Amino acid sequence: MSDSVLYSVFLLVSLGIIAAIVLYVVSKKFYVYEDPLIGEVDDILPAANCGGCGSPGCKAFAEKLVNTEDISELFCPVGGNDVMKQVSAILGKEVAEQDPTVAVLLCQGACEVRPKTTLYQGPRTCAISAMVYGGETDCQYGCLGDGDCVAVCDFDAMCMDENTGLPVIITDKCTSCGACVKACPRDIIEMRPRNKRDLKIFVGCLNQDKAGIAKKACDVACIGCSKCEDICPKDAVIMTDTLAYIDPIACTLCRKCVEVCPTHSIIETNFPPKKVKKPKEDKPKVEKQAIKKVTVANTNVESEKPKTDA
Amino acid sequence: MLKTFPKGGIHPAENKITSSKAIKRMPVPKVVYVPIAQHIGIPSEIIVDRKDKVEIGQVIAKSGGFVSSNIHSPVAGTVTKLDMIVDTSGYKKQCIVIRTDVKNESNFEVQDFPLKKEITMGQKDILKHITDSGIVGLGGATFPSHVKLDLKNDNKVDCLIINGVECEPYLTADHRLMLERADEIIVGIQILMHALHINEAVIGIENNKKDAVKALKRAGQSDKRIKVAALQVKYPQGSEKQLIKAILKREVPKGGLPMDVGVIVHNVGTIFSIYLAVQYDQPLIERVVTVTGKKIENASNFWVKIGTPIKDLVAEVGGLPEGTRKIVNGGPMMGKAIKNTDVPVTKGTSGILVISEDEASRQDPKNCIRCGHCVFVCPMGLEPHLLMNLSEKGLYERAASEDIMTCIECGSCSYVCPSHRPLLDYIRFGKSIIKKLNTAKN
Numbered sequence: 205m206s207d208s209v210l211y212s213v214f215l216l217v218s219l220g221i222i223a224a225i226v227l228y229v230v231s232k233k234f235y236v237y238e239d240p241l242i243g244e245v246d247d248i249l250p251a252a253n254c255g256g257c258g259s260p261g262c263k264a265f266a267e268k269l270v271n272t273e274d275i276s277e278l279f280c281p282v283g284g285n286d287v288m289k290q291v292s293a294i295l296g297k298e299v300a301e302q303d304p305t306v307a308v309l310l311c312q313g314a315c316e317v318r319p320k321t322t323l324y325q326g327p328r329t330c331a332i333s334a335m336v337y338g339g340e341t342d343c344q345y346g347c348l349g350d351g352d353c354v355a356v357c358d359f360d361a362m363c364m365d366e367n368t369g370l371p372v373i374i375t376d377k378c379t380s381c382g383a384c385v386k387a388c389p390r391d392i393i394e395m396r397p398r399n400k401r402d403l404k405i406f407v408g409c410l411n412q413d414k415a416g417i418a419k420k421a422c423d424v425a426c427i428g429c430s431k432c433e434d435i436c437p438k439d440a441v442i443m444t445d446t447l448a449y450i451d452p453i454a455c456t457l458c459r460k461c462v463e464v465c466p467t468h469s470i471i472e473t474n475f476p477p478k479k480v481k482k483p484k485e486d487k488p489k490v491e492k493q494a495i496k497k498v499t500v501a502n503t504n505v506e507s508e509k510p511k512t513d514a
Numbered sequence: 515m516l517k518t519f520p521k522g523g524i525h526p527a528e529n530k531i532t533s534s535k536a537i538k539r540m541p542v543p544k545v546v547y548v549p550i551a552q553h554i555g556i557p558s559e560i561i562v563d564r565k566d567k568v569e570i571g572q573v574i575a576k577s578g579g580f581v582s583s584n585i586h587s588p589v590a591g592t593v594t595k596l597d598m599i600v601d602t603s604g605y606k607k608q609c610i611v612i613r614t615d616v617k618n619e620s621n622f623e624v625q626d627f628p629l630k631k632e633i634t635m636g637q638k639d640i641l642k643h644i645t646d647s648g649i650v651g652l653g654g655a656t657f658p659s660h661v662k663l664d665l666k667n668d669n670k671v672d673c674l675i676i677n678g679v680e681c682e683p684y685l686t687a688d689h690r691l692m693l694e695r696a697d698e699i700i701v702g703i704q705i706l707m708h709a710l711h712i713n714e715a716v717i718g719i720e721n722n723k724k725d726a727v728k729a730l731k732r733a734g735q736s737d738k739r740i741k742v743a744a745l746q747v748k749y750p751q752g753s754e755k756q757l758i759k760a761i762l763k764r765e766v767p768k769g770g771l772p773m774d775v776g777v778i779v780h781n782v783g784t785i786f787s788i789y790l791a792v793q794y795d796q797p798l799i800e801r802v803v804t805v806t807g808k809k810i811e812n813a814s815n816f817w818v819k820i821g822t823p824i825k826d827l828v829a830e831v832g833g834l835p836e837g838t839r840k841i842v843n844g845g846p847m848m849g850k851a852i853k854n855t856d857v858p859v860t861k862g863t864s865g866i867l868v869i870s871e872d873e874a875s876r877q878d879p880k881n882c883i884r885c886g887h888c889v890f891v892c893p894m895g896l897e898p899h900l901l902m903n904l905s906e907k908g909l910y911e912r913a914a915s916e917d918i919m920t921c922i923e924c925g926s927c928s929y930v931c932p933s934h935r936p937l938l939d940y941i942r943f944g945k946s947i948i949k950k951l952n953t954a955k956n
């Protein structure tokens with residue numbers, strides 16, 4: 205009885221010792237040296253593996269950071285300046301500071317302002333529908349509404365608004381990894397600087413058609429009237445043929461262009477309603493218009509919380 | 515047993531409603547919209563300007579390179595504008611808009627070009643005429659014809675195949691042309707044989723067009739070099755590679771051209787326009803178009819000027835019937851639905867098909883049940899279900915190694931799929947991405 209216990213104890217112990225020796229030898233023989241810095245840097249990185257830095261995953265980016273001499277061109281958009289500063293502290297290399305950005309949808313062609321003229325029956329992905337034709341509406345520049353951007357977003361920062369048929373960007377969650385920008389076949393998502401309180405002014409349209417055709421296809425299309433260009437005190441509006449673009453760096457968010465835009469294609473987000481200094485009885489219309497405009501703008505605010513949980 | 519290609523293929527309902535309708539002449543349109551990208555290759559360069567007066571057959575856009583083609587004015591009139599118009603691609607493309615001059619009689623003269631059998635031109639002149647006349651493959655692919663005829667020395671071509679298969683359901687444009695212009699087509703073939711020093715030509719016709727077989731046999735009986743081959747009715751026999759396999763049992767290598775196996779294939783419509791170009795110096799400004807559909811009142815075949823808006827064609831056959839869902843440019847298998855009826859007829863438009871709601875609806879795709887129908891019918895021996903999955907998941911390199919690029923996009927797989935999976939949609943998508951990746955690499 206006691207013999208059999210002894211045998212099994214002896215057997216197991218000797219097996220354990222043999223296994224330990226084998227493992228030790230193997231671990232010495234096949235040891236791969238890895239710079240401990242890579243692990244350290246990898247720990248700081250957000251571990252989102254989104255690919256926004258251009259490397260396939262955070263580990264690969266950490267290796268790149270450690271092994272590259274000059275890392276001033278490398279940047280982790282998700283971690284932002286904080287993470288890059290820590291990386292700089294560990295590696296002792298200079299990093300470039302970048303202003304935080306956020307994804308912005310340059311189309312506000314909701315179903316009601318941009319009527320559908322055809323019906324698409326193929327697979328519901330923007331990539332294929334863009335390959336087949338110019339889209340269900342008459343605007344061949346705007347959103348196709350099949351949600352390729354929502355599908356690629358790793359951070360739940362996008363969802364489709366069922367009422368408008370457009371994707372909604374939840375600014376608080378957006379890490380500006382740029383996956384949606386790459387996924388969109390129409391290039392209607394742009395990375396714009398993230399201002400204080402998420403204040404933004406931009407032209408929500410990419411329609412390059414002539415005024416009449418653009419307006420017919422979509423009520424809120426930019427018709428290229430260049431009124432915004434004329435009124436802008438900082439020359440931030442760039443006109444190319446029949447399309448305006450607001451340069452986010454030159455723009456001082458004065459909101460003058462928003463008021464003059466006849467088709468409301470310039471979007472302002474998160475601004476407080478304009479104060480009317482002394483409401484005179486002579487001009488009650490101005491006040492009404494101003495409030496109305498703000499409500500119009502608010503329905504298109506991307507940072508608005510989604511109605512359905514994504 | 516009639517000849518056919520060995521692998522795959524399907525037999526959809528033929529629905530050749532218009533096969534007994536003689537080709538009528540469409541009234542001259544008031545305005546024509548001529549796109550400058552009507553052919554495969556580089557778009558042509560516009561050489562007219564606004565308010566220019568143009569004559570019928572005048573070059574309005576000249577060839578933009580070797581794989582390109584001249585475009586001629588289909589009417590005499592005035593260029594009103596150079597505009598962006600939605601064309602058959604579904605996108606707005608550059609177009610030349612010409613208003614027809616109602617007072618100019620040349621617009622309304624019907625020339626009937628009597629049969630002219632003697633071939634007086636030399637080889638070089640023939641090729642030059644074909645190049646200058648803007649002739650492209652009229653079967654639907656619109657590949658510039660002179661490129662096919664430009665033989666390199668190391669390619670020995672011993673057989674000319676004339677494609678009169680017209681395997682697409684509904685379409686009868688080639689069928690009617692073969693019946694009505696059999697003699698001219700034979701002369702056209704002789705012109706090409708003369709120019710390319712080929713001593714053998716075979717006209718391939720599916721056996722559902724027995725009258726066309728008979729007509730061409732009668733017209734060609736004096737020339738022993740020209741044979742007519744009646745083929746089994748099977749889709750996609752009109753595809754170049756399948757046709758060569760069916761008639762000559764030669765297999766075009768992967769990624770190769772018919773020239774590699776010593777063959778040149780031309781559509782009967784192309785042959786007829788070559789005949790007109792060489793014998794009468796007529797540029798390609800009109801073609802035969804079948805306007806058809808189950809509910810269309812006066813479905814028929816028409817001679818249509820290039821650039822005629824499709825709404826004119828629809829009006830000619832009695833307007834759109836109630837419950838119309840789709841208007842397809844081409845046949846039901848390979849054709850593409852058009853975005854609106856302002857889209858103009860181009861050199862590649864072989865038919866306009868009006869489909870009603872119950873025929874057009876696509877059903878929701880279900881899961882693949884691994885039945886293998888798509889593999890069975892694929893004429894190229896591919897595995898469509900696999901290719902679809904690979905391109906859906908973005909595994910383009912593997913898709914390329916599974917020969918996705920040899921797909922001829924005939925749509926047989928999507929046609930037979932019992933789960934209604936969008937096989938061809940995804941395969942086309944994968945092909946387009948791989949093409950982009952390849953051009954980026956080079």
